[in-house]
Amino acid sequence: MTATLTAWSVRRYGAPDMLAPVSRPIPTPGPGEVLIRIRASAVSRADGMMRAGTPRFARLFLGLRRPRQNLVGTCLSGDVVAVGDSVTRFAVGDAVFGEAGLSFGANASHICLSKNAVLMPKPASLSHEEAAVMCDGPLTSLNFLREVAELRAGQKVLILGASGSLGSAAVQIAAVMGAEVTGTCSARNAGMVAALGAGRVIDYMTEDFTAGSDRYDVIYDTLGVSSFAEAKGSLVRSGRYVCPVLGLGILGAMVRTAIAGTRKARFSATGMLKPDVLRLMLGTLIELADDGKLAPVIDRVYPLANLVEAHVHVETGHKRGNVVVV
Numbered sequence: 329m330t331a332t333l334t335a336w337s338v339r340r341y342g343a344p345d346m347l348a349p350v351s352r353p354i355p356t357p358g359p360g361e362v363l364i365r366i367r368a369s370a371v372s373r374a375d376g377m378m379r380a381g382t383p384r385f386a387r388l389f390l391g392l393r394r395p396r397q398n399l400v401g402t403c404l405s406g407d408v409v410a411v412g413d414s415v416t417r418f419a420v421g422d423a424v425f426g427e428a429g430l431s432f433g434a435n436a437s438h439i440c441l442s443k444n445a446v447l448m449p450k451p452a453s454l455s456h457e458e459a460a461v462m463c464d465g466p467l468t469s470l471n472f473l474r475e476v477a478e479l480r481a482g483q484k485v486l487i488l489g490a491s492g493s494l495g496s497a498a499v500q501i502a503a504v505m506g507a508e509v510t511g512t513c514s515a516r517n518a519g520m521v522a523a524l525g526a527g528r529v530i531d532y533m534t535e536d537f538t539a540g541s542d543r544y545d546v547i548y549d550t551l552g553v554s555s556f557a558e559a560k561g562s563l564v565r566s567g568r569y570v571c572p573v574l575g576l577g578i579l580g581a582m583v584r585t586a587i588a589g590t591r592k593a594r595f596s597a598t599g600m601l602k603p604d605v606l607r608l609m610l611g612t613l614i615e616l617a618d619d620g621k622l623a624p625v626i627d628r629v630y631p632l633a634n635l636v637e638a639h640v641h642v643e644t645g646h647k648r649g650n651v652v653v654v
């Protein structure tokens with residue numbers, strides 16, 4: 329009898345109930361591939377957007393009429409169960425974590441990835457659940473704070489959406505970088521955001537940061553809840569507004585501020601960076617985790633069989649940190 333894997337597919341863009349489980353034969357890894365038994369995988373906001381095909385212009389990359397790759401899930405952690413002939417970096421039994429990239433298929437029991445994929449040895453300091461989300465919030469926020477915003481020690485950073493996946497990682501990373509951190513969240517998450525390293529917390533439901541007199545070197549809008557136009561009055565003269573949520577607003581502001589003005593708006597698609605660049609950043613994050621300075625926040629853990637329920641929860645926009653299926 330052929331051994332089978334369980335995965336989740338989406339054949340048409342739409343709501344969480346468009347997701348359907350599928351069974352397939354477990355592949356034999358090619359010469360340069362690694363077969364992984366997945367122990368945990370993330371269910372992120374980006375996964376929800378890819379399932380829904382939003383924003384619509386993202387379909388240029390995902391598939392115009394229907395998803396080009398019909399499997400879902402990007403970030404994972406698991407154990408290597410077989411390797412191809414030319415693989416030397418990994419061996420059977422290694423615990424690893426990483427991302428499937430644009431071929432997707434991480435919300436599954438098994439996956440075959442290239443030895444050159446964004447795949448790293450899992451440190452013992454992280455559980456599989458924690459390692460599974462490292463390529464979402466932590467990797468994105470390290471890229472945005474260190475590379476895109478060029479945050480420096482002693483600078484003031486405002487993190488909008490500090491209780492989300494990107495935000496909860498960003499607060500920890502910015503604090504380690506020696507920045508003075510302010511985070512926005514609702515009252516129910518204020519204690520958590522302060523404990524993660526924010527010196528000041530603004531309740532977004534009762535206080536508008538643009539109305540205050542504070543000026544920041546960097547505003548990191550993890551949710552796209554503001555805009556460069558609204559935020560620029562709260563930036564110092566050479567301040568940067570950085571936002572990971574793809575939209576015409578941030579792209580337009582990036583182009584305009586590249587040409588004129590001292591305050592800059594910037595966007596980056598972290599997942600599109602070269603795998604060797606991302607692996608280096610993950611190396612930094614592993615060091616932080618090993619030193620006890622970074623611990624991903626896990627909101628809920630669902631069985632893989634309940635992926636639809638996990639997507640519904642993520643879609644509320646009120647998760648605290650990360651959601652994982654195991």
Ligand SMILES: NC(=O)c1ccc[n+]([C@@H]2O[C@H](COP(=O)([O-])OP(=O)(O)OC[C@H]3O[C@@H](n4cnc5c(N)ncnc54)[C@H](OP(=O)(O)O)[C@@H]3O)[C@@H](O)[C@H]2O)c1
Binds near residue numbers: 373492515572574597
């Ligand atoms: N460009 C890239 O490289 C890249 C990579 C990864 C992700 N992304 C994008 O990044 C975005 C953020 O994802 P995420 O997973 O971090 O979000 P998330 O975890 O879903 O954010 C949810 C959190 O945001 C809080 N929140 C809701 N409205 C808020 C507001 N107006 N102000 C402040 N906080 C608010 C919620 O708190 P309450 O429940 O208390 O309201 C909740 O804790 C997504 O759009 C994703 O697609 C981009």
